[in-house]
Amino acid sequence: MRKTLLLARREISGFFYSPVAYVIGALFLLASGIWFFHAIFRQGQPATLRPLFEAMAYIMVFATPLLTMRLVSEEFRTGTFETLVTAPVTDTQVIVGKFLGVLFFYMLLLGCTGLYMWLLAIYGRPDPGVAVMGYCGMVLLGAAFLAVGLFTSTLTTHQAVAAILGIAILSVFAILMQLLTLHAPSPWGHLAARLNAMTYFKDFARGMFDTRGVVFFLSSTALFLFLSVKMLESRRWK
Amino acid sequence: MIDVRNLTKKYGCVRAVDGISFHVDKGSIVGFLGPNGAGKTTTLKILTCYQPATSGQAAIAGFDVLTQSLDVRRNIGYMPESPGLYPEMKVHEFLKFRAALREIPRRRRRAAIARVAVLCRLSEPENMLRRNMGELSRGYRQRVALADALLHSPPVLILDEPTSGLDPTQIRSMRELILTLGGSHTIILSSHILAEVEQTCDRLIVIAGGKIAACGTPDELRKSVIGPSRIVAEIQGNREEVLQAFKGIPDVRDVQIKSIGKWQRVTIRNKDNTDRRSDIAHLAHKRGWALRELRDEAGSLEDFFVQMTYEQNIESTDRRPESN
Numbered sequence: 126m127r128k129t130l131l132l133a134r135r136e137i138s139g140f141f142y143s144p145v146a147y148v149i150g151a152l153f154l155l156a157s158g159i160w161f162f163h164a165i166f167r168q169g170q171p172a173t174l175r176p177l178f179e180a181m182a183y184i185m186v187f188a189t190p191l192l193t194m195r196l197v198s199e200e201f202r203t204g205t206f207e208t209l210v211t212a213p214v215t216d217t218q219v220i221v222g223k224f225l226g227v228l229f230f231y232m233l234l235l236g237c238t239g240l241y242m243w244l245l246a247i248y249g250r251p252d253p254g255v256a257v258m259g260y261c262g263m264v265l266l267g268a269a270f271l272a273v274g275l276f277t278s279t280l281t282t283h284q285a286v287a288a289i290l291g292i293a294i295l296s297v298f299a300i301l302m303q304l305l306t307l308h309a310p311s312p313w314g315h316l317a318a319r320l321n322a323m324t325y326f327k328d329f330a331r332g333m334f335d336t337r338g339v340v341f342f343l344s345s346t347a348l349f350l351f352l353s354v355k356m357l358e359s360r361r362w363k
Numbered sequence: 364m365i366d367v368r369n370l371t372k373k374y375g376c377v378r379a380v381d382g383i384s385f386h387v388d389k390g391s392i393v394g395f396l397g398p399n400g401a402g403k404t405t406t407l408k409i410l411t412c413y414q415p416a417t418s419g420q421a422a423i424a425g426f427d428v429l430t431q432s433l434d435v436r437r438n439i440g441y442m443p444e445s446p447g448l449y450p451e452m453k454v455h456e457f458l459k460f461r462a463a464l465r466e467i468p469r470r471r472r473r474a475a476i477a478r479v480a481v482l483c484r485l486s487e488p489e490n491m492l493r494r495n496m497g498e499l500s501r502g503y504r505q506r507v508a509l510a511d512a513l514l515h516s517p518p519v520l521i522l523d524e525p526t527s528g529l530d531p532t533q534i535r536s537m538r539e540l541i542l543t544l545g546g547s548h549t550i551i552l553s554s555h556i557l558a559e560v561e562q563t564c565d566r567l568i569v570i571a572g573g574k575i576a577a578c579g580t581p582d583e584l585r586k587s588v589i590g591p592s593r594i595v596a597e598i599q600g601n602r603e604e605v606l607q608a609f610k611g612i613p614d615v616r617d618v619q620i621k622s623i624g625k626w627q628r629v630t631i632r633n634k635d636n637t638d639r640r641s642d643i644a645h646l647a648h649k650r651g652w653a654l655r656e657l658r659d660e661a662g663s664l665e666d667f668f669v670q671m672t673y674e675q676n677i678e679s680t681d682r683r684p685e686s687n
Contacts, residue, residue: 127463128463128464131460131463131464132464135449135460138451138452139449139451142451143451200447203447203450204443204445204446204447205447205448205449206447207413207443207447208441208443208446208447208448208508208511209447210413211411211412211413211436211439211441211443212436212461212464212465213433213436213437213464213465213466214464215433360413360414361414361415
């Protein structure tokens, strides 16, 4: 665990040196800020961040692969991966360390939206339970999305390709499945609803705690982290 | 300390390493010599557990590289050909990170970094420890990579082309550093420059076309090039008389003669390593022949290297599209 945390710390410091991370963070906060002041922070609107959470979930389809694209592909490209894995660390420690590092940075960005909650609390009486569940949903959704992005980063040495692949996979689970849920006939529509990340997330945004959502997001995270480890191991099969 | 048996690595139908076996004793410096694409780096990558062999076995410090990979990695320090360093980190931050990754206790990390900084000349004449690694020259990047490999005082050092891309001064300084590390570490280093390994290594393993072409000390290899002693002399005298006189010297294996104007250029091969120059000088004096050159010709390892790798590469043309 010590090495995993060490790798996570290095990854976090890497984010603070990366201009790309700052740009993505700034764009995320800009988009969420515009949404907050446009759709929530207005007279007569209910004091809840639910519309913001729902919008942020869709922003994450594009933002998380941009955050994760360099995690492994950059190491492959610059040769630091060879230096890293010839030290006494396991592939699992490498992947989990990187995942924890990017998850921390993601939660830091998410934490910045706490400012909106504070503003709502000044001018209204938001339900803290709904807000807490919304943030729980954002963390679970973010973890799953980041795991997908980390996996695509292990597939290539090109960051842009990793980002595009990540966005494509997440679009399937967040946008395509949503469309199929609404328009496809049964049983396909039913199956799409089960695979639709947004269905589970919307329950959290409404303030509901649904174990199906927890299981869906955690198992997706575990699956893509497992696949990432296998991708690193695959260099030994070639 | 390093034991390799029948190691083979295939990439598809290409055999990058083809059944090589060798042993490296504790404390020795062994040069892994071969042309580009000979299989040196592939072998080193297998020894560092970066990739597994297709077949065969390799063990370092008694640990198998496949089944006891973590133990092997604890016992080696590896410097890749192109050191992968994080450009945004400062040198001391990187070494601190690597020291923690290499399981050096927290209280000993500072001393370990100071030790390798002195050894690899990172702290003087200019203190490089506070520099960003992205700003370092190639030479200093190599030194940082070597410092990283030495941090945990591993019994085995694996250096892949340690002088590649360095200028002559940096090459000399790296060579001196490697020599000072010999004895306390078992070192295996790869290179395609013969003169470099000849000066630093106790033993050479020449690899070409994925196979070991020759193995031994530089002297042993040199003897295998031209065999025992060869003397070259230039004498003014009758060609037939000179030839018969030299053939009559005891223990001479063969004599070749070539006329250059009035002079006869004679090449004499002995059966053993006895220096017969005085016998030849004495004979010339006795017969009244003028003598303008007399030398013992040392075997050129360079010729040997070129010859061996050339032959192996010709063989490898048949080897690469492997027959099923």
